[in-house]
Amino acid sequence: xxxxxxxxxxxxxxxxxxxxxxxxxxxxxxxxxxxxxxxxxxxxxxxxxxxxxxxxxxxxxxxxxxxxxxxxxxxxxxxxxxxxxxxxxxxxxxxxxxxxxxxxxxxxxxxxxxxxxxxxxxxxxxxxxxxxxxxxxxxxxxxxxxxxxxxxxxxxxxxxxxxxxxxxxxxxxxxxxxxxxxxxxxxxxxxxxxxxxxxxxxxxxxxxxxxxxxxxxxxxxxxxxxxxxxxxxxxxxxxxxxxxxxxxxxxxxxxxxxxxxxxxxxxxxxxxxxxxxxxxxxxxxxxxxxxxxxxxxxxxxxxxxxxxxxxxxxxxxxxxxxxxxxxxxxxxxxxxxxxxxxxxxxxxxxxxxxxxxxxxxxxxxxxxxxxxxxxxxxxxxxxxxxxxxxxxxxxxxxxxxxxxxxxxxxxxxxxxxxxxxx
Amino acid sequence: xxxxxxxxxxxxxxxxxxxxxxxxxxxxxxxxxxxxxxxxxxxxxxxxxxxxxxxxxxxxxxxxxxxxxxxxxxxxxxxxxxxxxxxxxxxxxxxxxxxxxxxxxxxxxxxxxxxxxxxxxxxxxxxxxxxxxxxxxxxxxxxxxxxxxxxxxxxxxxxxxxxxxxxxxxxxxxxxxxxxxxxxxxxxxxxxxxxxxxxxxxxxxxxxxxxxxxxxxxxxxxxxxxxxxxxxxxxxxxxxxxxxxxxxxxxxxxxxxxxxxxxxxxxxxxxxxxxxxxxxxxxxxxxxxxxxxxxxxxxxxxxxxxxxxxxxxxxxxxxxxxxxxxxxxxxxxxxxxxxxxxxxxxxxxxxxxxxxxxxxxxxxxxxxxxxxxxxxxxxxxxxxxxxxxxxxxxxxxxxxxxxxxxxxxxxxxxxxxxxxxx
Numbered sequence: 112x113x114x115x116x117x118x119x120x121x122x123x124x125x126x127x128x129x130x131x132x133x134x135x136x137x138x139x140x141x142x143x144x145x146x147x148x149x150x151x152x153x154x155x156x157x158x159x160x161x162x163x164x165x166x167x168x169x170x171x172x173x174x175x176x177x178x179x180x181x182x183x184x185x186x187x188x189x190x191x192x193x194x195x196x197x198x199x200x201x202x203x204x205x206x207x208x209x210x211x212x213x214x215x216x217x218x219x220x221x222x223x224x225x226x227x228x229x230x231x232x233x234x235x236x237x238x239x240x241x242x243x244x245x246x247x248x249x250x251x252x253x254x255x256x257x258x259x260x261x262x263x264x265x266x267x268x269x270x271x272x273x274x275x276x277x278x279x280x281x282x283x284x285x286x287x288x289x290x291x292x293x294x295x296x297x298x299x300x301x302x303x304x305x306x307x308x309x310x311x312x313x314x315x316x317x318x319x320x321x322x323x324x325x326x327x328x329x330x331x332x333x334x335x336x337x338x339x340x341x342x343x344x345x346x347x348x349x350x351x352x353x354x355x356x357x358x359x360x361x362x363x364x365x366x367x368x369x370x371x372x373x374x375x376x377x378x379x380x381x382x383x384x385x386x387x388x389x390x391x392x393x394x395x396x397x398x399x400x401x402x403x404x405x406x407x408x409x410x411x412x413x414x415x416x417x418x419x420x421x422x423x424x425x426x427x428x429x430x431x432x433x434x435x436x437x438x439x440x441x442x443x444x445x446x447x448x449x450x451x452x453x454x455x456x457x458x459x460x461x462x463x464x465x466x467x468x469x470x471x472x473x474x475x476x477x478x479x480x481x482x483x484x485x486x487x488x489x490x491x492x493x494x495x496x497x498x499x500x501x502x503x504x505x506x507x508x509x510x511x512x513x514x515x516x517x518x519x520x521x522x523x524x525x526x527x528x529x530x531x532x533x
Numbered sequence: 534x535x536x537x538x539x540x541x542x543x544x545x546x547x548x549x550x551x552x553x554x555x556x557x558x559x560x561x562x563x564x565x566x567x568x569x570x571x572x573x574x575x576x577x578x579x580x581x582x583x584x585x586x587x588x589x590x591x592x593x594x595x596x597x598x599x600x601x602x603x604x605x606x607x608x609x610x611x612x613x614x615x616x617x618x619x620x621x622x623x624x625x626x627x628x629x630x631x632x633x634x635x636x637x638x639x640x641x642x643x644x645x646x647x648x649x650x651x652x653x654x655x656x657x658x659x660x661x662x663x664x665x666x667x668x669x670x671x672x673x674x675x676x677x678x679x680x681x682x683x684x685x686x687x688x689x690x691x692x693x694x695x696x697x698x699x700x701x702x703x704x705x706x707x708x709x710x711x712x713x714x715x716x717x718x719x720x721x722x723x724x725x726x727x728x729x730x731x732x733x734x735x736x737x738x739x740x741x742x743x744x745x746x747x748x749x750x751x752x753x754x755x756x757x758x759x760x761x762x763x764x765x766x767x768x769x770x771x772x773x774x775x776x777x778x779x780x781x782x783x784x785x786x787x788x789x790x791x792x793x794x795x796x797x798x799x800x801x802x803x804x805x806x807x808x809x810x811x812x813x814x815x816x817x818x819x820x821x822x823x824x825x826x827x828x829x830x831x832x833x834x835x836x837x838x839x840x841x842x843x844x845x846x847x848x849x850x851x852x853x854x855x856x857x858x859x860x861x862x863x864x865x866x867x868x869x870x871x872x873x874x875x876x877x878x879x880x881x882x883x884x885x886x887x888x889x890x891x892x893x894x895x896x897x898x899x900x901x902x903x904x905x906x907x908x909x910x911x912x913x914x915x916x917x918x919x920x921x922x923x924x925x926x927x928x929x930x931x932x933x934x935x936x937x938x939x940x941x942x943x944x945x946x947x948x949x950x951x952x953x954x955x
Contacts, residue, residue, distance in 0.1 A: 168620045176623060190608075201596065211605075214681075
């Protein structure tokens with residue numbers, strides 16, 4: 112008998128028919144003798160519906176209290192879906208109870224709409240589990256010290272599930288979603304993309320941060336911090352699939368590098384086209400330049416991803432970085448109006464037609480020549496690299512957006528990701 | 534400066550446009566210097582939508598836990614509308630906060646779906662009011678001793694508002710609704726029906742129990758118990774109507790009989806056709822008969838309204854009562870199968886084509902001949918009276934359903950309710 116946490120996303124909870132299917136799947140696990148905790152998202156579309164209503168009423172200048180009320184509003188979506196799941200489980204003959212974040216309680220800080228979990232009290236849940244009850248805990252939400260409802264931000268239900276699993280020291284946390292696992296790359300771009308049986312926590316983190324929609328990045332961080340065994344699998348298999356088979360399906364995110372690990376050097380190709388490139392040209396090369404430029408950008412709440420400073424020539428250097436495309440226009444404006452005048456730089460240029468492609472692999476730590484293999488493969492296809500950024504287990508390049516699919520396919524093949532792991 | 538509670542029903546909260554109008558009305562009162570507490574219902578249709586989803590999943594044999602989850606589900610409607618109203622008030626430039634029942638807390642017993650309020654903590658609300666904040670408290674819901682969410686049953690938001698007003702010792706509780714007050718009778722039946730400027734608590738109670746939809750009966754009981762000055766008025770006037778005029782509009786439910794009272798003997802004509810009549814004929818007239826019949830009916834959770842036992846003839850009597858029409862079939866069955874055999878009665882007959890018409894008036898206490906005036910007026914129209922039931926301030930008759938409108942019009946005219954009160 113194990114203590115298992117299931118998490119179901121909005122699509123899995125999208126209708127009463129889907130909720131019934133979730134209930135049957137959970138009932139199957141409960142009847143197999145497991146202690147079950149379930150963390151559901153709101154029914155798909157519900158959070159958007161609620162926030163759409165709020166938008167129609169939003170103050171011209173929203174203050175902090177606005178976000179507190181937004182959380183009060185948005186949290187109702189998960190409360191409703193959780194109660195519906197409890198009812199569906201009762202219809203399957205199980206004893207089931209649903210708890211909102213404040214009832215557990217799931218304590219968070221007061222950063223409304225993007226709160227962070229601080230603690231989870233396991234007492235009430237453990238008492239229920241001991242009596243054989245299935246416990247449903249609303250995803251996405253918690254309560255702060257003042258007793259106000261908070262939410263964790265988009266995709267926060269993943270984080271809730273992992274945090275609950277950590278607090279209960281669950282044997283495994285199963286994230287049921289509309290894909291059947293983590294792939295070497297997006298199968299829509301590379302049909303030969305292969306599902307990974309296991310992926311390391313660090314690799315998952317790099318892939319999640321690259322915009323892979325499988326798991327919210329904070330949930331992966333949380334899983335890493337508390338070493339929660341995490342499995343991503345499909346909720347679209349028939350609910351009565353054999354439980355032993357289901358328990359081995361999907362992708363397991365693992366923390367034990369030496370065991371159960373596939374031995375590929377590169378595990379996956381991540382990519383996104385959500386970024387834009389900005390270069391400040393002819394900057395006098397003296398201390399404090401990076402801070403003068405990026406400090407102003409950070410003050411405007413713009414997040415910067417890749418940062419490159421080229422070597423100096425004639426006492427001048429070029430400084431480039433990428434930002435989210437949505438922040439491009441105002442960042443350009445900010446630099447031209449506020450930063451350039453005091454900087455003595457030549458000009459600011461930008462490009463929104465770029466993309467970032469990365470190879471990710473924990474094996475890169477112990478293998479040399481991986482990056483150069485990447486650059487060669489791209490050069491053989493005539494793809495020009497505009498920026499390069501490396502970390503211990505990732506090498507990213509910024510290239511012209513139009514080459515994105517070609518680059519991903521090329522790298523997927525070059526690193527033999529279409530072949531089963533050794 | 535006064536402490537005022539406003540309550541807005543589902544229709545008043547039915548769209549973001551309507552919510553904006555509510556916010557502007559509340560803002561007008563707040564700017565006039567009043568301390569404001571607002572109790573909103575869910576947006577119209579929302580509670581039905583949620584319960585409709587639950588119905589699709591309802592267990593074949595719902596247990597007590599089912600009703601607990603139903604409350605968890607239904608309570609989200611008011612939480613969402615309350616947060617939306619807070620946002621709309623912020624957009625009007627006011628400081629506003631919304632609280633769910635558990636946040637106040639509004640403590641109730643654990644009778645899920647029909648819980649009763651036990652206490653309301655006023656500390657948090659008072660602290661907010663002292664800083665000039667508008668406080669929104671979700672209607673319809675509370676929290677029990679175990680920390681589970683409860684709801685008060687249909688129309689429970691009226692009760693919430695009155696209970697909040699009682700706890701805060703509010704100067705007045707204004708129930709904004711889609712009618713502009715309490716009428717001498719339903720204007721759809723009698724176009725000459727007149728809005729009452731004031732109505733006594735006891736009269737309101739009798740009218741509410743007769744199915745008048747203006748106020749939930751429990752809210753009137755609550756107002757009576759704690760002597761909360763209650764006003765029913767329209768939310769469909771322009772929000773920027775003069776506040777002094779608005780404060781005097783609608784109908785005030787009053788507890789001071791001698792002041793501010795209109796002097797009519799009969800204040801209103803109430804009626805309903807929700808009932809059915811059942812008669813047990815030829816019952817041996819001996820002690821315990823009423824209990825044998827009505828005890829069995831009560832055990833089946835059927836509520837009985839009018840009860841008549843005729844005088845005995847030849848040692849036999851006839852025993853009649855009315856029940857809700859929805860309970861008619863099973864009550865008839867119950868009596869025939871379970872009660873009649875042990876009773877030695879002749880037979881059970883019933884009639885669903887009846888209605889109940891009542892005259893209500895606190896003046897009936899001190900005036901004689903009111904009932905006989907009622908009977909004469911009906912007889913002059915050839916309307917046969919099947920049952921009569923009287924209380925201190927009400928006389929009800931059960932008549933053939935087809936005469937209902939005629940009876941109401943006749944009585945309205947006979948007691949000169951179309952004339953302004955003296």
